[in-house]
Amino acid sequence: MNSLTHPGAWIHLDWVLVVVVAWLLIGLAGVLALRRFRFVAVVLFPMGACFSVLLMAVALSAAFASPEVAVLPLGLPQLPFHLRLDSLSAFFLLLIGGVSAGVSAFAAGYFRQGEGTPPGLICLEYHVFLASIALVVMADDAYVFMVVWETMAFSSFFLVMANHRIPEIRNAGYLYMLVAHIGALGILLCFGLLQANTGDYTFANMRQQHLTPFWGSVAFVLAVFGFGAKAGVLPLHAWLPEAHPAAPSPFSALMSGVMLKIALYGMLRVAFDLLQDQIWWWGVLLMTLGLASALFGVVFSTVQVEMKRLLAYSSIENIGLICTGLGLSLLFFSYGMQALSALALTAALYHMISHAFFKSLLFCSTGAVMHATGERSLGKLGGLIRTMPWVAWPTLMGVLACGGLPPFGGFVAEWLLLQSFLFTTGLPSAFLDMLVPVMAALIALIAALSGYTMVKYFGVIFLGQPREEKLQAAHDAGWWERMGMLWLVSGCMLLGLFPNQVIALMEPVTKSLVQAGLAHTASDNSWLLVPVSMERASYAPAIFLLGVLAAFGLAFVLVRKLYHGRMRRVPPWDCGHPWQTARMQDTAEGFGQPIRQIFEPFFRMKRHLPSAFDAQPHYRVTVEDPLWYWLYLPVARLVERVSRIVGMLQQGRIAVYLMYSFATLVVVLLVVKR
């Protein structure tokens, strides 16, 4: 932190620290104005959003600058806080700044009077959460990384527990905190290995250490365990569908959009930057885990009946796809194919930033819908496009992006990922050559399924007839909420239509991690996204969109001119039935029924079929996560059994206790005598 006197000479790192400190001050101001909800909503959150924009600007300029280092006086004397702003952290700061600007603006309009924890406290937890995320990305030694990593988990835990009156939310908070802490312990042990007994925890020192293949693999597995637990990769994902719906919507948007990416940042930093000699099976492990969670996530998101759980499972799916991209890049890197590794890495990074934008947009829209209707489950919504156009149309953009449809960022990411899969014929081992096309097939299936989910999400909520009477009175989103959503939509559009510029931004990142970048091929033909060579593959989203809109416009004008534009409003076609009710539409379960039928073994279903003598017969099917019964409950039962055995140690009789003391003395004497 060089001299504070003349801001002109400040490096990017100082500006980022200014933003972090500003967030913390806003948080404190929130605590002072604990109950004054007006002040918090109108002043504090928008200020937070402005600082996010500042952070974005700083990150943009820092992306191309050389890495900057700073040492803060905090922390243990021999272990002060080292911070470093290199291109990788600049990219993630850009992601954080962009998304948090929109979400903070949305949160400003989100508060209502008298709801659960005082708004001032939420403002504190929210801004501490943001500050810790920004610091995680800049941490340059294990100690500060762990401190801000768990502060992030700590503050987001309180955000999840915002309205802790409801028992389910408490359970969700508990599960979330437990898995986060266990993951953090794993990461801690991994850093223990990486410092290779030198006692110097800075990342610079860790980069010099060359671990033996065995210890390197143990470190990598621990890192995958730790960061996977936080990112929601398959075996340790159970907390995500519980915690994200529990948190208030703007915060689940931030958690889903940004926090999961920070977990993957950690994976990136350890796998590519700190560990030196990567082994090929690391990539395969990451890819299989990624694909398993992606398929699991998308299949489960299709059958959900609650808005936010659907989006939470869809986050698991997207995280899975990103992990597959990282795994493939690691595989290429371990075989020394830098260019292909850079392509896969760009695909993963692209997917991260586009997922951050469109997922937070979708969570914000669920927030707006919940505020307007007070309903969480899809079965009780419908026809909101008429009463809430300002929420419906941005959500449509988000839905198209999440479904991976062409003009948006989601498609570009998938396109890059599929391209990188196509070039894998050069791998030395035949087994991998065979494995990778199958994985490409799975990715295509997952992308198509996510389209299915998104049609269900948008169709059941916004289209069709309102399934409840009170939906007529649903009011549209407030001004702040509209601003927040429009910011995120513009982010999605930008990512969708100008991939070359975004890839140029990522180029320094891939150069620093895998010593190769895509930018040189992408930059010479400005509109065309050409990953490797012109005749291999190219995609120009801008021209693509222009083509579709031109055809759209031409058709519209010609039909109007050649024929006419007359139109008349009539009741819909009812096929002879006298009356049409809203209940005749497909319910959320109905829409997901084919997937439930095709992917039967994935689920653990309990059907309640009405018997003939039921007074009011009703049919209910509950779909549960089988992993909960295969992994989480057995572990809980094991701990319970072991603790009962240990409990017998303390039976209360003093003679027995004296016997313990005597026996210990004798045993230790025997051990020592030998």
Next chain:
Amino acid sequence: MIKFAPQLINLFATLILLLSFAMISQRRIVSLINLFMIQGAALVAASFLLGYVTHQPDLYVSGALTLVLKVMLIPWMLYRMIAKLNVRWDVESLFNVPTTMLVGIGLVIFSFSLALPISRLSDSLAGGSLGIALACVFLSFMMMITRSKAVPQVIGFLSMENGLIFAATTVTNGMPMIVEFGIALDVLVGVLILGVFMFQIREKFDSLDIHNLEALKED
């Protein structure tokens, strides 16, 4: 007289060991206290003898201290307590007498095997008595474990203190004076507190049986 000293010390040591064995197998509480008194007396005699032989005045002081405490004051308090609590019943233990004796012998062997390498090195007058002192400590430890009444446990605790003081006097000719005073003070206060406890337990459970002191446990 001087040349008999090592034999006399060993005599006192064996006497103390014998008394510990007797205390383990003793049935009646009053005789238990008498045995404890005799053990205290043997300890006093040993420290006076050592003091005389090695011309160290503070051994006399520590002997006098033990005399006052372990032979007169504490037994008198125990008698008064028993009289007031009108405790006359005999003392049953968890195991029958033969098994306790067998275990006692095992412990003696164990403590001798432990003390052997050390006693060979120590050049002080009563090298061998370390093994016996350790044996006495272990025996009183076992007595506390097997007894199911509060008073015998207290006596076991005090006889363990005796064993330790005996080890201190014989092996290193007594501890520094200030430490001796500290130990004596602690023992005295300890007995006072145990007395207070016994009254409270008696008043709460109207019996001194340890079995009703087993409520706090992990179910």
Next chain:
Amino acid sequence: MSALGIFSQLLALVTALLLAPLLTGWVNQWRAWLQNKSAPGLLQPYRMLHKLFKKESLVAEHASSLFRMAPYLIFGCMALASAIIPTLSTDLPLSPAADAIALVGLFALARVFISLAAMDIGTAFGTLGARREMLVGFLAEPALLMVLFCASMITKSTSLTAIVETLAHRELAIYPSLLLAGVAFTMVSLAENARVPVDNPDTHLELTMIHEALILEYSARHLALLEWAASLKLFAYSCIGLALFFPWGVAEANAPLALVLALPMLVFKLAMGGMALAMVETASAKMRIFRVPEFLGTAFLLAVIGLLVNVLLGVG
């Protein structure tokens, strides 16, 4: 962006727009003949389009603007798709804008919008149709992608024009992977274009209809555009089939004369294709909706096996 390039691009677009209804009419005619019924005229689809365009459009009371905007967008997507696919010549300036994956994305975009529009009215048929369309879509799309990957594995490129050029110049070699891909492609195109085994194009029976349920609420010019887009989709699919499996006779960039020859060659190939399609339709009966996933599942597996064969044998 040579002048010839623009000309061939516009020519491709115009021929697609004009020939598509003709192809549908041709297929309907052959179906009628094969079921020894007297077939409607070859130009019947044009007359139907003209009739619909003249009518006044009836729209449901609470239909949102999405419902009215969807037909134009879908027509636009299909037009762009047929412009990209190298039907007459491979010198198409628009083709670098979208390669094979983008084409599949385009079809997916059209499918999503038609489903959303169907759900907008909120009748039972709309949502039913949307669910079935997405069910077919989510299995057909990856299968199509795998088919295109087989071809691109052989030609080391995913841009359609490059694929056609490389395949056209190769001497006539039997590619086992392309064989499997061909079978998979026919199954996928049957499902996508709502032909018989998956869905009967000219029936309104609630239980069986997929494509019809989606456009049930539309009328007049919106319905016309949707019908036209459907035939354009059929035309685009058959052109993809021709491009991948019978690429000969497509004009190159440097041979403008070949353009003249390419048109009759295209018409001939489409006629043969239409006849084959009609024969397949009359030969097979419509499947129960819950057999469709198995049907498309086999198509998907065939395509993936084609891909594996290409990797294993190394020759493709």
Next chain:
Amino acid sequence: MSALFLVLGIPLLGGLVLALMGHRPLARDVNVGFSLGTFLAACVMTAQVISHGPEFVWDKLFYLDALNVFLVTLTAFVGLTTAIFSRPYMRVEQDHGKMNAPRMRLYHSMYQLFGFTMLLGLTTNNLGLVWVAMEAATLTTVLLVSVYRTSASLEAAWKYFILCGVGIAQALFGTILLYMAADKVMGPEHATLLWTGLNDIKAQLDPTIITLAFVFLLVGYGTKIGLVPLHSWLPDAHAEGPTPVSAVLSGLLLNVAMYAVLRCKVLTDGALGNQMAGQLMMGFGLLSVVVAAFFLSRQKDVKRMFSYSSIEHMGLITFAFGMGGPVASFAGLLHMTAHSLVKSAIFFTVGHATQKAGTQVMSEIRGLIKVNPTVGWGLMLGVMAILGMPPFGLFASEFLLLTTAMREQPWAAPFLFMALGVAFASMLIRVLPMVFGDTTLKPLAHPPALVPVFVHLVLGLLLGLYIPDYLNGWYVQAAHMLGG
């Protein structure tokens, strides 16, 4: 060196004065006054040690060096804050009729004497006196544990006295053996139990005697630290006594016992040269962490749960010192400081919470945040700190501990990982419903004294983020001496 006389004199005087007037309502404030006096004297003494390093007092009977000076200040400080906390706590207890006049008198005088014994134990140079101080500490607190006269507290006190008495007797035997070893080397006249004396000649001490001595000392003082399997008395004693007593027992007495073991470890390492002492401590430490973690998940009573958590943390500290090496010892010392600060803060909030609910059973304490936000948030932050969440000092020491353990003793890493995970899971699942959710509790008559809680938590936070240089200097010096 008059400061040391004040540090020891004030609590002794306080004990006597309060013995006379302890029952009067004024006694609470007098108690705080004496503790404040002790704390100020300790600060003066620390300032002197900062200015010109370690020195002897009263011809070598007392010795102040890097290892015990911060412990003395810590003991005095926590003694002061506990006294402040006990003012409103004891008034509420009196209103509930659980504490009458004679018991208050006993409580106040014993409280000050207990402070005196701990400070004596820490500052004295004579290992025999250390033993006497430990025994006296047990004596002063045993009556406090049974002060409520319930059958459970009587049982707890009896077990506490008997088990600790036996344990400390073994430690006495160890001290005698130490004295014997010193006697062999320096001859009977000027054989000494002074630690500095022994420290100078520790190389020539006879290995066999020292090994036996260390075993007896470790098992003896280990009983006082609460290492498994010698821990049985700790949960009962800490849970049954009044909360200020539990806070001081859990926070400070365990540290004094650990300090005594550390003094002996230094001598043993010097004499034996091999790592026997360290391995023994690692074994005991790891066993305690694992067993205590599994005990945590069965608890119904809130104070018993936190006493098991003390066993677990003392196990971690023993493991750290067992590993040896400068980094691990530094972690151990930091963990000792942070643990006593945070554990006593937790006991303060638990004290108020149990008084509100009228019971110590966790299932009846609900929704603290709703009824009294400061107590609720205090408990929440305290528990987060004790579970090793980062901004607090405990995380810093656990960080250093786990990373060094992963490299030096990889065999222990999975056990530590499992134990910390299970402990985290079991404690959080008990505390969350207590803090969050709807409440059935009634507000307290007297406003709770929560300043100490937040002062402790801030200090705990400070240890994690910024350690003052002199404190760090001591840690490094002591770690160097311990770790070798």
